[in-house]
Amino acid sequence: MAWKRWLPPVLAASVAAALLRPNSGPSSPLIGKPVPAFTLVTLSGQSLSLGEQGGGPAVINFWASWCVPCREEAPLLREFAQKARNVRVVGVIFQDRPEAARAFEQEFAIPYPSVLDPQSRTAIDFGVAGVPETFFIDAQGIVQAKQSGPLTRDSLRLNARKIGAQF
Secondary structure: OOOHHHHHHHHHHHHHHHHHOOOOOOOOOOOOOOOOOEEEEEEOOOEEEHHOOOOOOEEEEEEOOOHHHHHHHHHHHHHHHHHOOEEEEEEEOOOHHHHHHHHHHHHOOOOOOOEHHHHHHHHHHHHOOOEEEHHHHHHOOOOOOOEEEEOOOHHHHHHHHHOOOOO
């Protein structure tokens, strides 16, 4: 019965290790599969299709102006969009009003296009559970990575390398 003495500390250590392990959120069934195609309208009224992004690597970020973590990661995504030479960044506005999204874009000087997603159909196609969520698509249109929750500089660089981003 000596094992009973060790059981609580072993369980506590296992739980602590699981909680402290870096986690980018749940995986996605899209990993390794073609990105869901979409054609949506930007805040400026132009039509944007994923296929029109030049066929190169892409980062698709689902965000909302009311989302505090989205506000925290916005400067990082802006910097990435300005520095990454071969990657397109597209924002997909999640359950937000166009006026609030425009104000968000202005506040954070977002240099990449953001599209409206009426009825959240694109979010559903991507399996988005909440915002922010970011998908990393390679030049062949295959989803290579997904980040649930806010990006960090390290997670953004790591996932951007998976799609061949050049800085």
